[in-house]
Amino acid sequence: MRAGVLFCPVCGAVQGPGSMDHFARLGLAVGFDVDVEALERPYFALQRQLHPDRFAGKSPKEKALSQQQATMLNEAYETLKDPLKRGVYLLELLGRGVDLTACGTINDPELLMEQMEKREALAEATTGAEIARLLAEADSESVACQCHLSAAFLAGDLAQAAHLVNRLKFLTKLVEDARARKNRIRMMG
Amino acid sequence: MSYSDKVVDHYENPRNVGSFQKDEKNVGTGLVGAPACGDVMKLQIKVSAEGIIEDAKFKTFGCGSAIASSSLVTEWIKGKTLDEAAEIKNSQIACELALPPVKIHCSVLAEDAIKAAIADYRKNQNQ
Numbered sequence: 001m002r003a004g005v006l007f008c009p010v011c012g013a014v015q016g017p018g019s020m021d022h023f024a025r026l027g028l029a030v031g032f033d034v035d036v037e038a039l040e041r042p043y044f045a046l047q048r049q050l051h052p053d054r055f056a057g058k059s060p061k062e063k064a065l066s067q068q069q070a071t072m073l074n075e076a077y078e079t080l081k082d083p084l085k086r087g088v089y090l091l092e093l094l095g096r097g098v099d100l101t102a103c104g105t106i107n108d109p110e111l112l113m114e115q116m117e118k119r120e121a122l123a124e125a126t127t128g129a130e131i132a133r134l135l136a137e138a139d140s141e142s143v144a145c146q147c148h149l150s151a152a153f154l155a156g157d158l159a160q161a162a163h164l165v166n167r168l169k170f171l172t173k174l175v176e177d178a179r180a181r182k183n184r185i186r187m188m189g
Numbered sequence: 190m191s192y193s194d195k196v197v198d199h200y201e202n203p204r205n206v207g208s209f210q211k212d213e214k215n216v217g218t219g220l221v222g223a224p225a226c227g228d229v230m231k232l233q234i235k236v237s238a239e240g241i242i243e244d245a246k247f248k249t250f251g252c253g254s255a256i257a258s259s260s261l262v263t264e265w266i267k268g269k270t271l272d273e274a275a276e277i278k279n280s281q282i283a284c285e286l287a288l289p290p291v292k293i294h295c296s297v298l299a300e301d302a303i304k305a306a307i308a309d310y311r312k313n314q315n316q
């Protein structure tokens with residue numbers, strides 16, 4: 001697949017960003033499984049083509065368009081690079097958005113109980129080794145969740161995918177929390 | 190974004206942090222989580238025979254606003270009846286703490302936590 005068209009094939013002038021999805025912009029197939037290299041290659045290539053230096057002598061309109069293109073390109077890259085953001089975006093693209101800005105609580109007692117226990121265990125952990133163990137555990141759960149998420153998307157089970165995206169959100173927070181605790185302990189150490 | 194003085198106060202000196210035994214019959218536990226930020230909040234109430242909330246405790250893993258919101262409501266609900274506590278609205282919490290719009294969901298979470306704790310207490314009583 002070809003990455004988004006940046007320039008007019010006839011006159012070579014930079015084009016507006018248009019309304020293509022993030023996958024199309026980077027020339028990737030729509031799906032949860034994104035290879036980092038397959039994502040970075042087109043991203044850096046397109047970024048070079050849109051570098052401001054290349055537009056130094058161009059008209060204000062072309063400068064503005066190239067900046068719009070660069071902004072959309074960065075947004076596409078940042079979204080697809082991060083598994084959580086990618087999952088949220090893909091659900092939205094497939095017509096089953098999960099509203100992460102929604103107010104109020106999620107209705108998943110099992111997930112909440114599990115996450116509360118893990119956050120409490122982390123808060124009560126006092127040694128570096130204990131925190132490292134909890135961090136490793138959280139990390140591997142996050143990876144497992146991403147595997148399940150990939151399977152759910154491949155199977156077209158969007159209800160399950162939505163559930164797993166929610167879970168990944170909480171696991172990501174747990175990992176961040178564990179990492180922050182580990183760094184704090186290291187600094188005090 | 191800067192936190193209001195009241196948020197900072199509750200964040201630095203949280204009131205009523207801790208837990209009650211979950212399986213005590215006069216305890217209700219509300220467990221809630223925000224989809225927006227992955228925060229988790231636990232709010233527990235201890236209810237007297239007369240139906241008054243005698244004591245409340247919370248544990249929140251989240252941002253300063255979420256901690257302040259839950260800390261504040263544990264102070265507010267003490268001494269109230271269950272029905273009075275259930276009437277607390279997120280807008281009152283947000284107003285008291287001067288929460289900015291992006292943090293309103295923290296106050297909604299605290300309101301949901303009160304309601305969940307009351308529902309859990311009532312469920313325990315009917316068992």
